[in-house]
Amino acid sequence: MNFDLNDEQRLLTESVSRLMMDRYDFNQRKTYAMSEEGFSPAMWQAYGELGLLALPFSEDDGGIGGGPVEIMIIMEEIGRALALEPYLPHIVMSASLLRHAASPEQRARLLPGMMDGTRHIAPALGEMTGGYDLSHVRTTAREEGAGFRLDGAKTLVLHGGCAHTFLVSARLQGRPADQQGIGLFVVEADDKGVSHRPYRTQDGQSAAELMLADVHVAKDMMLACGSEAGPAIARMADEAIAAIAAEAVGAMDSLVKGTVDYLKVRKQFGQVIGNFQALQHRAADMVVELEQARSMALYATMMSRHEDAIARAAAISSAKVQINRSARLIAQACVQLHGGIGMTMEHPAGHYMKRLTMIEKTLGDSDFHMDRLASDTNG
Structure with a gap:
């Protein structure tokens, strides 16, 4: 299989990399993080001007028609720059749900604002009692007249504080843990x-708890129900894990390069510490872990839109387990090799470690995905 990027993909890589280098150094990031939004609205508009917000949407919907490889490229650069903008939840995840669950009329209503950067749409799927299982839904939707009434609460809505619209899962029938009986609804923040x-x-990013108290939703704002909503949510999660794996690879790549550069200049006992063989071995271990993670991120990208749900889930879970392992080992080694400065807020190393720690827990930790792998293998 040929993993080389084509000319358009190389141009995309160069464009996003240049944008991040020009406008996202460590001090600028700290300024963005302290803003009310928690990211840079001007940078978000720059994403739009570069076509990144329209990239995941089909040309029929007015988008660019990019695929998983293009998403991987963008997410890797986001990870490398430790960017704060909500590209993962508001574009990658929301685009997936709308692609798999929304009607052409619904997409025509929602997508223009997403693509020009004026509308933030956040998935609101997780619940306190569900853990990492997005099919465990206690939020209820009862049919009433020309619509539905939603009651419940959602947790860890990524960048939910700035969202204009939420994509909410709610139970139409059955028990909270049932795979079927879920509906997916468009709910406006106001x-x-x-x-x-x-x-x-x-990690310096933001999330929100979402509360729904007898919220009326028109029938034409239900994206999917019955046997359609659950698979759409599952596909979204798999595609999002592939994207976050690429982000992790970008972050790990920056950590490894920064650590090796530090070993070349930090002096102790009259020489640079990179001359000590034990530290060279630690750096080599980091490179090995990085390349293993990169390989599995590529595998996840290739499998993220596979039509066989069982094969796709197995590939994605395998990748997430490796990404989690590599992220922890590289982040810990980086901080240890930097010494005390690696733990301070003034140095990037600790910030990368925090982001990688959050990635490890996003959309399933290693235990969750090992269980999913075992279930798929036995079932």
């Missing part, structure tokens, strides 16, 4: 009965 509590996460 609808009556909708409230949210935003907060910052450990």
Whole structure:
């Protein structure tokens, strides 16, 4: 299989890399992180001007028609720059849900604002009692007249504080843990009965708790139900894990390069510490872990839109386990090789470690994905 990028993909890589290098150094990132939004709205508009916000959408919907490889390229550069903008939840995840669940009329209503950067749409799927299982839904949707009434709460809505619209899963019938009986609804942030509590996460990004109290949703704002909503959510999660794996690879790549550069200049005992063989071995171990993670991220990218749900899930879970392992080993080695400065807020190393730690816990930790692999193998 040929993993070389074509000319358009190489141009995309160069364009995104140049954007990040010009406008996303470490000090600029700290300024963005302290803003009310938690990211740079001007940078978000720059994403739009570069076509990144329209990239995942089909040409029929007014988008660019990019695929998993293009998403991988963007996410890797986002990880390398430790960028704060909500590209993963508001573009990658929302685009997937709308692609797999929304009608052409619904997409025509929602996508223009997403593609020009004026509308932020956040998936609101996780619940406190569900853990990493997005099919465990206690939020209810009861049919009433010309629409539905939604009641419940959603947790860890990524960048939910700045969202104009939420894509909410709610149970139409059955028990909370049932795979079937789920509906997927479009809920506006200013609808009556909708409230949210935003907060910052450990890696400097943001999330929100979403509360729904007797919220009325028109019937034409239901994206999917019955046997359609669950598979759409599962596909979204797999595609998002492939994207976050690429982000992790970008972050790990920056960590490895930064650590090797540090070993070449930091002096102790009258010489640079990179001359010590034990530290050279640690650096070599980091490179090996990085390349293993890169290989599995590529595998996840290739499999993220596979039509066989079982094969896709196995590939994605395998990749997530390796990404989690590599991220932890590289982040810990980086901080240890830097010494005390690696733990400070003034040095990038600790910030990368925090982001990789959050990636490890996003959309399933290693135990969750090992269990999923075992279930798919035995079932």
